[in-house]
Amino acid sequence: MAIMATLDVDAVQAFVLVADFQSFTRAAEALDTSQAAISVKLKRLEDRLGEKLIERTPRLVRLSARGAAFLGVAREFVAAHERAVAGLTSAPRRFTLGIADQVAGPELPVLLSRLHSYDPALLIEVQIEASRNLLDAFDRGVLDAAIVRREDDRRDGEVLAQERFGWFASSGFEHREGEALRLASLAASCGVRNIATRALDAAGVSWIEVFVGGGTAAVIAAVSAGLAVAALAYRVAPVGIVEVGERLGLPPLPSSEIVLHSTLSDARSRGALRTLVAAFREHRAPSS
Structure with a gap:
């Protein structure tokens, strides 16, 4: 009689995280453990399944x-386990999370979806805003x-990564010598906008804002349409726009730190937050 393999949910979750992050380091950070422990869990799972x-x-x-082939089934297995555990808990858990507009990259919807599959019982309220506004809300206890x-x-705060910034425009953007540089930016309260305009002023580059506000997505839309140049984090710059700082003779922009502030105390919520935070630990290399 064939013997069925019994799967360890911790090992399966470790496998899913390694697959999602393509990194043992980030999977270990998400689970608040070591790379060695992740390797042991994965080896145990592979031995149980008899597959690499x-x-x-x-x-x-x-x-x-x-x-x-196993990844989809593994996700369903972890989600089913979390739903079963959630069914034993009477009180729903929730937390409010703020993510800065210049930090939330295009991968955020996928990350939130995977986070929900890991812990379906956790209700996460997400607010996308400027860093200063989010810090004020955090200090007031709203987040x-x-x-x-x-x-x-x-x-x-806990430093998660160094964020690099550049000057981005559409590939066909043209700037005529002697004219003011056309800028798209967030509101005046945006720290990145202030850094960018100070750098231009210090370099003696004249500029004019032709598109202001509406969030990073709106600024990117203006840049993609060829209206202006914008100072953006490499993390949020989508495919289709290019870094033009060197070509246009614009001053380099300083990097800044991505920081986590948290008052979460219960282990389950902290574990869910770690899963999301791990995605910010390693900054994506700039594309040429």
């Missing part, structure tokens, strides 16, 4: 063919956690 799920080299982590760009007057 992850191909790992010094520079690359990727799914094997069997791992790719349980905030992932923001560090403001000059704040030294607290």
Whole structure:
């Protein structure tokens, strides 16, 4: 008689996180454990299944063919386990999370979707705003956690990553010599806008704002349409616009830190937040 493999939910969750992040380091951070522990869990899962799920080299982590086939089932397995655990808890859990507009990248919807699949019982309220506004809300107790760009007057918070900024425009954007640089930017309260305009002033580059406000998505739309140049984090710059600082002779922009502020105390909510935070730990390299 064939013996059925019994799966360990912790090992399956470790596999899903390694697959999602393509990194043992980030999976370990999400689970608040070590890379060695993740390797042990994954080895145990592979032994149970009798299949190699992850191909790992010094520079690359990727799914094997069997791992790719198993990933969807693994997600369902983890989600079913979380729903079962949630059914034993009478009180729903929730937390409010703020993410700065210049920090939330295009991968955010996917990350939130995966986070929900890991913990369907947790209701997360997400607010996208300027860093300063989110910090004010966090200090008032309106937010349980905030992932923001560090403001000059704040030294607290947990540093997650260094964020690089550049000057972005559409590939066909033209700037005529002698004319003021056309800018698209967020509101005057945006720290990135202030850094960018100070850098232009210090370099003696004249500028004019032709598109202001509406959030990062609106600024990117203006840039993509060829209306202006914008100072953007590489994390949020989408495919289709290019870095034009060197071509236009614009001053370099300083990097800043992505910082986490949190008052979450219960283990389940903190674990869910770690899963999301791990995505910000390693800054995506700029594309050429």
